[in-house]
Amino acid sequence: LPPAVKQPPAITAQSPKNYIVDPRDNIEIKCEAKGNPPPSFHWTKDGVDFHPEADERVQMRGDSGTLVVDVVGGGRAERYEGEYQCRASNSGGTALSDRITVQLSRSPLWPKEVIDPVQVKEGSSAVLPCNPPPGIPLPVIFWMDHVLQRLSQDERVSQGLNGDLYFSNVRASDARDDYICYARFVYTQTIQQKQPIKLTVQPGSRVDLYPPRFLSPVGASSTKMVLKGDVLSLECIAAGLPTPRIQWFKSGAEMPWERAKLLNFNKTLILANVTEGDDGNYVCLASNRLGVQRHTTTVAIEDTAAPYWLTGGPESRVVQPGEQTTIMCRATGNPKPSIRWLLNGGPIEEAGNDPNRKVDGDTIILSNLPEGTSAVYQCEATNKHGSILGNAFVNVLAVPPRILSPMNKVYSAVVNQTVHIECKVFASPQPTFMWYVPNTQTCISINGFDSAASDTLVVPRVQKGDAGVYTCHVQNYLNKNQSLARLLIKDPTRIVQPPSELRAQRFGVATFECHATHDPSLSLNISWFHDGYPLPESPRHELEGSGLTIVNVTEEDVGHYKCRASTELDHAEAEARLTVIDRPDSPMDLELTNRQDLSVRLTWNPGSENNDPIKEFVVEYEEDWFEPGVWHRLSSFPGSRNSVLLDSLSPYVSYRFRVVAVNSVGPSEPSLPTERCLTVSASPQINPSGVKGEGTNPTNMIISWTPMRGVDQNGPGFGYRVSWRLQSSGDAEWTTETVLNRSHVVVSGTPTFSPYEIRVRAVNNIGLGPEPDVVIGYSGEDVPLESPKNVRVEVLNSTIIKVTWEPVPLESVRGHILGYTVHYWHVRALGDRRRRRSNREVLEFQPVRTHGVVPGLRPYSLYQLEVCVFNRKSDGPASTRQQFHTPEGVPSQPENLRLYRPSQTSLKIDWDHPELINGRLTGYSIQY
Numbered sequence: 001l002p003p004a005v006k007q008p009p010a011i012t013a014q015s016p017k018n019y020i021v022d023p024r025d026n027i028e029i030k031c032e033a034k035g036n037p038p039p040s041f042h043w044t045k046d047g048v049d050f051h052p053e054a055d056e057r058v059q060m061r062g063d064s065g066t067l068v069v070d071v072v073g074g075g076r077a078e079r080y081e082g083e084y085q086c087r088a089s090n091s092g093g094t095a096l097s098d099r100i101t102v103q104l105s106r107s108p109l110w111p112k113e114v115i116d117p118v119q120v121k122e123g124s125s126a127v128l129p130c131n132p133p134p135g136i137p138l139p140v141i142f143w144m145d146h147v148l149q150r151l152s153q154d155e156r157v158s159q160g161l162n163g164d165l166y167f168s169n170v171r172a173s174d175a176r177d178d179y180i181c182y183a184r185f186v187y188t189q190t191i192q193q194k195q196p197i198k199l200t201v202q203p204g205s206r207v208d209l210y211p212p213r214f215l216s217p218v219g220a221s222s223t224k225m226v227l228k229g230d231v232l233s234l235e236c237i238a239a240g241l242p243t244p245r246i247q248w249f250k251s252g253a254e255m256p257w258e259r260a261k262l263l264n265f266n267k268t269l270i271l272a273n274v275t276e277g278d279d280g281n282y283v284c285l286a287s288n289r290l291g292v293q294r295h296t297t298t299v300a301i302e303d304t305a306a307p308y309w310l311t312g313g314p315e316s317r318v319v320q321p322g323e324q325t326t327i328m329c330r331a332t333g334n335p336k337p338s339i340r341w342l343l344n345g346g347p348i349e350e351a352g353n354d355p356n357r358k359v360d361g362d363t364i365i366l367s368n369l370p371e372g373t374s375a376v377y378q379c380e381a382t383n384k385h386g387s388i389l390g391n392a393f394v395n396v397l398a399v400p401p402r403i404l405s406p407m408n409k410v411y412s413a414v415v416n417q418t419v420h421i422e423c424k425v426f427a428s429p430q431p432t433f434m435w436y437v438p439n440t441q442t443c444i445s446i447n448g449f450d451s452a453a454s455d456t457l458v459v460p461r462v463q464k465g466d467a468g469v470y471t472c473h474v475q476n477y478l479n480k481n482q483s484l485a486r487l488l489i490k491d492p493t494r495i496v497q498p499p500s501e502l503r504a505q506r507f508g509v510a511t512f513e514c515h516a517t518h519d520p521s522l523s524l525n526i527s528w529f530h531d532g533y534p535l536p537e538s539p540r541h542e543l544e545g546s547g548l549t550i551v552n553v554t555e556e557d558v559g560h561y562k563c564r565a566s567t568e569l570d571h572a573e574a575e576a577r578l579t580v581i582d583r584p585d586s587p588m589d590l591e592l593t594n595r596q597d598l599s600v601r602l603t604w605n606p607g608s609e610n611n612d613p614i615k616e617f618v619v620e621y622e623e624d625w626f627e628p629g630v631w632h633r634l635s636s637f638p639g640s641r642n643s644v645l646l647d648s649l650s651p652y653v654s655y656r657f658r659v660v661a662v663n664s665v666g667p668s669e670p671s672l673p674t675e676r677c678l679t680v681s682a683s684p685q686i687n688p689s690g691v692k693g694e695g696t697n698p699t700n701m702i703i704s705w706t707p708m709r710g711v712d713q714n715g716p717g718f719g720y721r722v723s724w725r726l727q728s729s730g731d732a733e734w735t736t737e738t739v740l741n742r743s744h745v746v747v748s749g750t751p752t753f754s755p756y757e758i759r760v761r762a763v764n765n766i767g768l769g770p771e772p773d774v775v776i777g778y779s780g781e782d783v784p785l786e787s788p789k790n791v792r793v794e795v796l797n798s799t800i801i802k803v804t805w806e807p808v809p810l811e812s813v814r815g816h817i818l819g820y821t822v823h824y825w826h827v828r829a830l831g832d833r834r835r836r837r838s839n840r841e842v843l844e845f846q847p848v849r850t851h852g853v854v855p856g857l858r859p860y861s862l863y864q865l866e867v868c869v870f871n872r873k874s875d876g877p878a879s880t881r882q883q884f885h886t887p888e889g890v891p892s893q894p895e896n897l898r899l900y901r902p903s904q905t906s907l908k909i910d911w912d913h914p915e916l917i918n919g920r921l922t923g924y925s926i927q928y
Contacts, residue, residue: 002402002404002426003036004036005036005397005399005426006036006037006091006092006374006395006397007034007035007036007092007393007395008035008090008092008093008095008316008374008375008376008393008394008395009033009034009035009039009088009089009090009092009093009094009095009376009393010033010034010035010088010095010316010376010391010393011031011032011033011086011088011095011096011097011391012032012033012034013030013031013032014030014031014032014086014097014098014100015028015029015030015031015100016100017098017099017100017101018101018103019100019101019102019103020103020104020105020136020137020187021077021102021103021104021105021187022104022105022187022188022189023071023077023078023104023105023106023188024071024072024077024188025071025072026068026069026070026071026072027067027068027069027071027077027080027102028066028067028068028069029066029067029069029084029086029100029102030064030066031043031064031065031066031067031086031088031097032064032065032066033064033065033088033095035088035090035092035095036090036092037090037091038090039088039089039090039095040088040089040090041060041064041065041086041087041088041089042065042086042087042089043065043067043084043085043086043087044084044085044087045082045083045084046082046083047083050084052067057069057070057071057073057074057075058070058080065086065088067084077104078104080102081102081103081104082101082102083099083100083101083102084099084100084101084102085097085098085099085100086100087345089344089345092374092375092376092393092395093344093374093375093376093393094344094345094376095345095376095378095391095393096342096345096378096389096391097389098388098389099387099389103136104136105135105136105137105185105186105187105188106135106136106185107135107139107183107185107188107190107192108133108134108135108192109133109192110132110133110183110192110193110194110195111133113195114195115195115196115197115198117177117197117198117199117200118197118198118199118200119200119202120167120170120199120200120201120202121170121201121202121204122170122171122172122201122202122203122204122207123169123170123204123207123208123209123210123241124169124170124239125166125167125168125169125170125213125215125239125240126166126167126170126174126199127164127165127166127167127215128143128164128165128167128179128181128197128199129164130143130162130163130164130165130181130183130194131163131194132163132181132183132192132194133183133192135183135185136187137186137187139183139184139185139186139192140183140184140186141159141163141181141182141183141184142159142181142182142184143159143165143179143180143181143182144180144182145176145178145179145180146178146180146196151165151179153264153265154265155168155243155245155265155266156168156169156243157174158237158264158265158267159264160216160235160237161233161235161268162216163181163183164216165179165181166215166216166237167239168215168237168238168239168240168241168243168244169239169240169241169242169243170199170201171201172201172203174199174201175199175200175201176198176199177196177198177199178196179196179197179198179199180193180194180195180196180197181193181194181197182194207241208241209241209242209288209290210240210241210290211240211288211290211291211292211293212238212239212240212244212286212287212288212291212292212293213238213239213240213293214236214237214238214239214286214293214295215237215238215239216235216236216237217235217236217295217297219295220294220295220296221295221296221297221298222295222296222297222298223297223298223299223300224297224298224299224300225299225300225301225302226274226278226299226300226301226302227301227302227304227305228274228275228276228301228302228303228304228305228334229273229274229275229305230273230274231270231271231272231273231274232269232270232271232274232278232299233268233269233270234248234268234269234271234282234284234297234299235264235267235268235269236248236267236269236284236286236295237267238286238293240286240288240290241288242288242289242290243288244286244287244288244293245266245286245287245288246265246266246267246284246285246286247266247284247285247287248262248266248269248282248283248284248285249282249283249285250280250281250282250283251280251281251282251283251296252280252281253280256271256278259271259272259273269282269284274301275301276301276303278299278301279299279300279301280298280299281296281297281298281299282296282297282299283295283296283297284296284297303334304334304335304385305333305334305385306333306383306385306386306387306388307331307332307333307337307381307382307383307385307386307387307388308331308332308333308388309330309331309388309390310330310331310332311328311330313329313379313388313390313392314327314328314329314377314379314390314391314392315327315328315392316391316392316393316394316395317392317393317394317395318395318397318428319366319369319394319395319396319397319428320396320397320398320428320429320430321369321370321371321396321398322368322369322370323369323396323429324365324366324367324368324369325365325366325369325394326363326364326365326366327363327364327366327377327379327392327394328362328363329341329362329363329379329381329390330362331362331379331381331388333381333383333385334383335383335384336383337381337382337383337387338381338382338383339361339362339379339380339381340379340380340381340382341359341364341377341378341379341380342377342378342379342380343375343376343377343378344375344376345376345378348377356368356369362379364377366394369394369396370396371396371397371398372396372397373394373396374393374394374395374396375393375394376391376392376393377391377392377393377394378390378391379392397428398428398429398478399426399427399428399478400427400476400478400479400481401425401426401427401431401474401475401476401478401479401480401481402425402426402427402481403423403424403425403474403481403482403483404424404425404426405422405423405424405425405483405485407483407484408484408485408486409422409485409486410485410486410487410488411485411486411487411488412487412488412489412490412568412569413462413487413488413489413490413569414462414489414490414491414492414493414519414567414569414570415462415463415464415489415490415491415492416461416462416463416492417461417462417492417569417570418458418459418460418461418462419458419459419462419466419487420456420457420458420459421456421457421459421470421472421485421487422455422456422485423435423455423456423457423472423474423483423485424455425455425474425481427474427476427478428476429476429477430476431474431475431476431480431481432454432474432475432476433454433455433472433473433474434472434473434474434475435457435470435471435472435473436470436471436473437468437470438466438467438468438469438470438487455472457470457472459487462487462489463489464489466487466489467487467488467489468486468487469484469485469486469487470484470485470486470487471483471484472484472485490519490521490522490567490569491517491518491519492518492519492570492572493516493517493518493519493524493565493566493567493570493571493572494516494517494518494572495514495515495516495563495565495572495573495574496515496516496517497513497514497515498514498563498574498575498576499512499513499514499548499561499563499574499575499576500512500513500576501576501577501579502576502577502578502579503578503579503580503581503611503612504550504553504557504578504579504580504581505553505580505581505582505665506553506554506555506580506581506582506583506610506665507552507553507554508553509549509550509551509553510549510550510553510557510578511547511548511549511550512528512547512548512549512561512563512576512578513546513547514526514546514547514548514563514565514574515546516546516565516572518565518567519567519569522567522568522569523567523568524565524566524567525565525566525567526543526545526546526563526564526565527563527564527566528541528543528548528561528562528563528564529561529562529564529575530557530559530560530561530562531559531560532560532562535548535561540552546563546565548561548563550578553578553580554580555580555582557578557580558578558579558580558611559577559578560575560576560577560578561575561576561577561578562574562575563575579611580610580611581610581611581612581663581664581665582610582611582612582665583610583661583663583665583666583667583668583669584606584607584608584609584610584612584614584661584662584663584668585607585608585609585610585661585668585669586607586660586661586668586669586670586671586672587604587605587606587607587617587642587659587660587661587668587671588604588605588607588671588672589604589605590602590603590604590657590658590659590671590672590673590674591603591604591674592657592674592675592677594645595677597651597679597680598647598648598649598650598651598679598680598682599645599646599647599648599649600645600646600649600655600677601643601644601645601646602619602643602644602645602646602657602659602674603642603643604617604642604643604659604671605642606642606661607661607668609661609663610663610665612663612664612665613639613663613664614639614661614662614663615638615639615662615663615664616636616637616638616639616661616662617636617637617638617639617641617642617644617659617660617661617662618633618635618636618659618660618662618667619633619634619635619636619637619644619646619657619658619659620632620633620634620657620658620659620660620670621634621655621656621657621658622655622656622658622673623653623654623655623656623710623711624654624656624676625653625654625710626709626710626711626713627710631658631670634646634657635648636662639661639662639663649679650679650685650711650712650714651679651680651681651682651685651714651715652679652680652681652682652713652714652715652716653678653679653710653711654676654677654678655676655677655678655679656673656674656675656676656677657673657674657677658670658671658672658673658674659671681714681715681716681764681765681766682714682715682766683714683715683763683764683766683767683768683769684708684712684713684714684715684718684762684763684764684767684768684769684770685712685714685769685770686708686712686762686769686770687708687760687761687762687769687770687772687773688705688706688707688708688720688743688760688762689705689706690704690705690706691703691704691705691758691759691760691772691773691775692704692705692758692775692777693724693747693756693758693775693776693777693778693779694777694778694780695750695753695778695779695780695781696780697780698752698753698779698780698781698782698814698873699748699749699750699751699752699779699780700746700747700748700749700750700779700780701724701746701747701750701756701777701778701779701780702744702745702746702747703722703724703744703745703747703758703760703777704743704744705720705743705744705760706743707743708762712762713762713764714764714766715764715765715766716764716765717763717764717765718740718762718763718764719738719739719740719741719762719763719764720738720739720740720743720760720761720762720763721736721737721738721760721761721762721763721768722736722737722738722739722745722758722759722760723735723736723758723759723760723761724747724756724757724758724759724777725756725757726754726755726756726757727754727755727756727757727776728754728755734759735747738763747779750779750780751779752779752780752781752782752814753778753779753780753781753782753814753815754778754779755776755777755778756776756777756778756779757774757775757776758774758775758776758777759772759773759774759775760772760775778816780873781814781815781816781871781872781873782814782815782873783814783873783874783875783876784808784812784813784814784815784868784869784870784871784873784874784875784876784877785812785813785814785876785877786808786809786812786869786876786877787808787867787868787869787876787877787878787879787880788805788806788807788808788820788867788868788869788879789805789806789808789879790804790805790806791803791804791805791865791866791867791879791880791882792804792805792882793865793882793884795884795885795886795887796853797887798857798859798860798886798887798888798889798918799855799856799857799858799859799886799889800853800854800855800856800857801853801854801857801863801884801886802851802852802853802854803822803851803852803853803854803865803867803882804850804851805820805850805851805867805879806850807847807850807869808869808876812876813869813871813876814871814873815871815872815873816871816872817847817869817870817871818847818870818871818872819844819845819846819847819849819869819870820844820845820847820849820852820867820868820869820870821842821843821844821845821867821868821869821870821875822842822843822845822852822854822865822866822867823840823841823842823865823866823867823868823878824840824841824843824854824863824864824865824866825838825839825840825841825863825864825865826838826857826858826861826862826863827861827862827863827864827883828861828862829858829860829861829862830860830861830862830885831860831917831919831920844870857886858886858916858918859886859887859888859889859890859918859919860885860886860887860888860889860917860918860919861885861886862883862884862885863883863884863885863886864881864882864883864884865881865882865884866878866879866880866881866882867879887919888918888919888920889918889919890918891914891916891917891918891919891921892914892915892916892917892918893914894911894912894913894914894924895911895912895913895914895915896911896912897909897911898910898911909926911924
């Protein structure tokens, strides 16, 4: 209502009906109301008038009826427990608050007690009692140890609804002396501690397994009654070894899982907001491999309820003089509540007869009301479960139309939006409304306009042509009035480049782009949402322009990312999904079956592929005899497989296997290894590779080979049978030697550089390997006997010569000919009579060559050279020494040029000789 209009009081804020307070804090009982004139406040406590001014510990706030009790300053909180009700009054009537029951939160101590140790046998069940003290409200229970660490709970150890700690079976590691139950009282924020409980576990030489039996609830059946609309909580905790598994179902009906939750490792079933259809038999099934036990709870839903409003409580009325109106009190409950009416806080029966008022059960009919009369009616609905109170005032006014909406208000909208142009008016009686649209004198319901609510004009799907000035005319029999509003139409916001679906590698970078257009007169803001929630600030979220970059991507970043382009008038949205990919998780549950002599079936369960398909599984093996702890790749299989036959295993190997999953990101961590798998012994299936024979001096030959892997030895007593004979001996007998734990044999007394036939065969206690191939080896080499003949030198220019020679006979090389070497050295420059020591330089040429080019010589110099053949042993004798000289070459540049200026017309120049003259120096050329 307008501020100048008389208004009866109405309660706007109050404390809850059941008000629990901390006895250590000041007590604040809220009561706020509005009205014109401003209401005054009065209180009752336990049905008797309560005067705050008579108690120095109590104050009423000046701007409301709220009471503040000073407990911190020394008041006793217990004195102020009770039932309070606030009355707000002005000349228009009296409104009542709910009855507010003030209770102190209590957190009593545990009684002093001596708790005997709990002794159980290993494997048996145990229950540690909590028995918390009662409090208002009931405390929250949890278990900790003496260093205030929460005790871990799981399928085997868990806390029941009553606060007790249950052990389905006890292990030796459960023994300790500091099981402590704590009770936390919410309102007082205090925690009380029970005396520690000691659990002693008696170890047994043998722990017997046993089937499930129920610890809570006990027996095979129970019953439970729940009020309609409340929460149903069922619990099943079972003993057993192995630890039982708990399952729930509803007998003869579907479990309403959309409202149900399983908590406490499936031991607690929670069903919210129960209805009549939730009654029936709920079955809890406890099972382990020794048996199954079931407990059936018969649940009855009692349709009882405290009173509640069907239509939101009685509604206030502003009426014109002589008008008829009704006030209704539509309340229900179970049992059906009784209805009591009050007038201005007192029983309506005590207000006297009024011919204009008729009370008919839950309805009051008022007629022929004179101007200026007003009152507040209270409706109270009560049954055995409680009561509710509602206030409704009746105000009889005759007021000409008063415009409440701002004059000349500007509305802005974008194309195709629906606009609501308001013309808020207060008048009694209600006025008539007439709307005029821009550029026409036609009113409402034209060109798609709607004015179903008289004080609001609805313009659907506005277009540019709908812009302009709108006029609202209002009138009742007392007067008339009008309001003007202007409508501006803007271009809509559109996303022209939406974000694209992304796949990003874990710890990688993901970048979304989003570009939008908008009306140029408006400012645009780009914001991002993750799975429907605003994107939080994070150093990993980089907003640059309209784009979003996420760095160090993790699993928590997976989801839908929405780009919202918004102005103050509208917004446009587009979204895309981010999928985070990573290496697969390790395969698990490896199992070996169908064991044969040299094969076994390996089965596993794949780990999570982490949003990227597994391409292959790699099977690796490790053996503990030859290379313990070293893993080798055995084979790979398609990513669709999870069971393979390993049928190419080596004999006499103690295998362990593990599996690695591979996707496009990379390989997973290896799985846990299998148990050991020993294959049978067999004779070797292969012989060693890399067999060769080479001598280290002219009278021996060393036969060597690459040692075979341990997994190829195939049995105990492994060794090598080495045989050799001169290639020129025809079919002579082989000389044979068997060796263990080494990979060479030394043959002595051999002729120089002679070819031998060699065989190396693998053997073990089971038998021989396959027939080996024959390899040709050679005994040791010696120094070549002859030098190259007819060595000639051809000078090609001042720095290059060509050397030719005749090859030596191959038999004189006494070894593998590796080539020819040209040894050459600088003797002196031709202009210098003194010989100067110079290092020899060597060039090597392939054995098929009979000539070679020697570059990099000094011009105008005397050189000498020799040619040798060489094998692996050494160079042979040198050829006859050859001597030659190189022709003149270009000198190097003069050095240290210096300029002098003895006069204005002449220069003096001097310099040092070139470092390399390369011939006879004939003069200098000066250029300028």
